[in-house]
Amino acid sequence: MASHPDFVNYVAEQLRDAGAIRSRKMFGEYGLYCDDLFFSVICNDQFFVKVTPQGEAAFPNLPKAPPYQGAKDYIWVENVDDRDSMTALTRLTCLALQEKSQKRRK
Template identity: 30%
Template sequence: MATSLQYIEFVCAQIKGVGEIRYKKMFGEYMVYVNNKPILLVCDNTVFVKKLADISKQMQAAQTGFPYNGAKEHYILDIEDIALSKEVIGILEEVILIPKSKKSQKNQKL
């Protein structure tokens, strides 16, 4: 079951105010970017975040799962807990880097 547009819009509404939010559809699922950084992975109407030590305290009670076949295990973020979601996103936004564009990577190879 792919993530519905209605659910991804709900996710974005829940985290309003954490920065510039946008989402991108990828293979029927979505990546949510905060300030151009890939922060949330939304698959099957479930919100996933990378299992990073920086958020282990906040996510200690969270369930874990695999967003898709072949993926590493992720935390499942309770997006309805707005305070927790914004706290986790705030931490991740500080430690996750903006991905390099394919165009700039291509130019570096030349």
């Protein structure tokens, strides 16, 4: 079952305070970018965020699951109505991913 554009738009709207959010259709589902950094996927109308040590430490109770068969585990955000938590997780994740990317370039 593919994700619905209305759900993708809702999640993007919920994350508006985290940065410039855009979605991109990928393989029938969606990837999310914050300030042009890929950090999340939406599959089957479910919101998944890349796992980082910072995200796991700040949100230890959020479950992890693969968004699709054969994928690595992502943090599964079940409550997409909790804008503050989603925004905080997105910011932490993107900062961690940027730091990781900068270390690789050196």
